[in-house]
Amino acid sequence: MKKTRYYPFERNRYFYGKLLTVRDFESEQKYFNDKRRLMNRLLHGAGVITGLQVIAVDDKSVSVEMGAAIDALGREIIIPSPVTLKLSMMQGFTNNEYAKNVYVCLAYDEKGKEPVHSVANAAVRSDEISEYNRVMESYKLFIREEAPDPAAFPIESLMEQTSVLYQDGQIRVLQKTPRYVNPGDIFEMSICVEKTLQAAKISFEFEMVTQQLLVEGAEADKVSFNEPQDQQETEYEVKVKLRADASSRGKGTIGIKRDNAVLRIGDKQVSLSSNRANEIMIIDGAVDKQWVDDFVNRSLEASLDSPSDPCIYLARISLLQMGPTYMIERVDQVPFNEYVYNASALQKLTPKEPSKSSLGGPITAKSKLRKISRGQAPELKVTFDQQKSELSFDLGLPAMAPGGDEMRTGVVEIPVEALNKFAASPFGRGGKSYVSPEIEHGLGLGNLFIYTGIEEVNGDYISDILSSSERLYYGSADVFKGSEYEPTGPDVKVGTILYPQKGTFRIGVRLQQPTEATQINIRWWAFKKTSDADEARNTIDIALLETASGQEEQQ
Structure with missing residues (x-):
């Protein structure tokens, strides 16, 4: 600087x-x-x-x-x-x-x-x-070709501290913690992984060392991560919940035990480069006010600190190695x-503070759960008794099927784009992935099973005569190569992403070789076991009972 x-x-x-x-x-x-x-x-x-x-x-x-x-x-x-x-x-x-x-x-x-x-x-x-x-x-x-030091952004450093745990030409692992917390507050520490598309799969496991901070959860003081084999992302984030000691004030620290820390990149094990613990100040006052105080109380010299060769990072570009280029x-x-x-x-973008309620006392929340006919949409009625300061929730959930599993099916058409608008070849590029929009399976929230197959429709009259104009391929279709059952469509890999809290999923395909096809048809089936649905309902029941136990919220 x-x-x-x-x-x-x-x-x-x-x-x-x-x-x-x-x-x-x-x-x-x-x-x-x-x-x-x-x-x-x-x-x-x-x-x-x-x-x-x-x-x-x-x-x-x-x-x-x-x-x-x-x-x-x-x-x-x-x-x-x-x-x-x-x-x-x-x-x-x-x-x-x-x-x-x-x-x-x-x-x-x-x-x-x-x-x-x-x-x-x-x-x-x-x-x-x-x-x-x-x-x-x-x-x-x-x-x-190297990411900047986190200290190069002084404004962000006022609100959080970032330490580099590991860095090479393809992978960077960061540890981020807030600068200030209040006593007894639960907050998050983030372990951020930044990597290139062709970097090897990464995994790590280490124990944390804390002072005046407590780790929340069953696996106390342990952090682990294994990159999924079926995903190819450039950024991952692992969050760890911590609690500030309610009886402490001043500086708390969190770091890692270097002697038993394990960081694997593919088949290689490397050591973590950082031995400095992040510092977190436990204060009584408002955290956002402390940020403002730190900003306005900076010296003029500190405010004018700048890199020796200042620049602005306009874009991060992920490159793929393609042979010699x-x-x-x-x-x-x-x-x-x-x-x-x-x-x-700033005046337009800054969120407005919610208006404070005119009610001075605490509000009691109560809830009621009832069953409604199967097929009906869930019902939620909320009433407020101002005299009693009582907020009531009346939730109606449809009855489950009398037995057996629930199933839905459908077909999604995934377009295949050309190499790019400047390319002479119209073929889709091999190795390129295409992902469908979110699909609603209609089985409600929670976990379920999704099976997929590649649907092929042949419009020639010979296939119609042989009753083979429509085929569904499951698993590895390349086992049929060289036979009369060889698929005529592109060679692809298929994967799915489920969003249990949204009741939706996505289907992705990855071309294994260039193709002339403009779209790929994927037939899907979604299965939900009745036992899973009952378990989801029981979870909702328990949450509502906890709400009804008389928790009070001060407005």
Whole structure:
């Protein structure tokens, strides 16, 4: 970090007969530039003001849209028109390894313009002398291949502390905790995993060491994670609930036991690099007020701290290794939330505080559960008795089936897109995944079983005669290759995601090879055991009984 000293401010004093030199005119410009940039830095911060979206135009190039930003030194950066760049031609992009994440960065730059003959210099030198007549305020776009240090974002550091547990070219593991909590509060610690698409599967297990903090849950003091084999995500988050000691004040700490910490990346086991525990202050006052106090009580020197080479991270780009070259798989805009909002936008975007109730006393909540006819929609009636300060919930749930399991079925059509709009080939790209929208299975909330099959419909008359115009393939369809039953559709893998709390699911397919097909039909069946439905109902009953036990909520 370096401190940029805009102050003390000096301006020219003019008087009759004053000899004006280059120094005087430069100090005139510096006076106004420094004042404006100081106010930009202190009042607005650094980040994107508008525009500057990064868009993949093909497998190897991106376009940066026009827009405006302010850097960490308060300097305005303008991109006046869209610019298209090939990643491999940008400064900072190395060709030694392509299975990685890279960051498109924007920085302030100045360029000389309009070279003219220098009369004064020509009087003392015999050769031709030229100087630039103008200085154009411009920008530069470049690539950084490493994620920034969390300490590079001081505003976020006021509210949470982030430690890097492990980092290499493809994987980064972070530990995040809040800066302040109140005594007895339950809060969350997050272990965040950032990785490239082609990085090996990751798993970790370690014990936590705490001081004045208690871990909630059965597996106290243990944190573990195993990346699912059937998923390919670039970010994961593991949350651990903790409770601040109600009788303590001051500094609490949480860290990991390095001697028994296990971090596996594929078949390789590595050691965690951080031995510093996160600090959490246990305070009596409001946490949000403490954030504001820390912000306004910063010294001027601390407020003007900035990186030695300030830049704004416009996008994180996930690359895939494709033989000797690469392709762009995913673009995430402004990955570290570096935005600048004006006062009008903040006033609109800031959530309003709920109005306080005119009731001064506590409110008692009671509930009632009743059964209604099967097939009816659930009913919920809420009444409030102001005299008794009593809130009543009347919930009606439909009766379950008399016996057996419940089943639903349907067909979803998943479109297959072309390689990209610039590609000459219309075939879908092998290795590309396509995911359906959320599908409502109609069996209510809770866990259930989902089976899928690839539906193939052949419209020729020979298939109709042989009664084989419609086929459903389950499991691995490649076992039929070379036979008369070989599927004519694309070779795909099928997976499902269930949302038990929403009553929906998604189906995803992954092409194993290029295909000419424009869509893939997936037949699905959803089964729900009656015992599972009864268990879900019992869970609701227990929750309602707990509510009815007379818990009081102070408004």
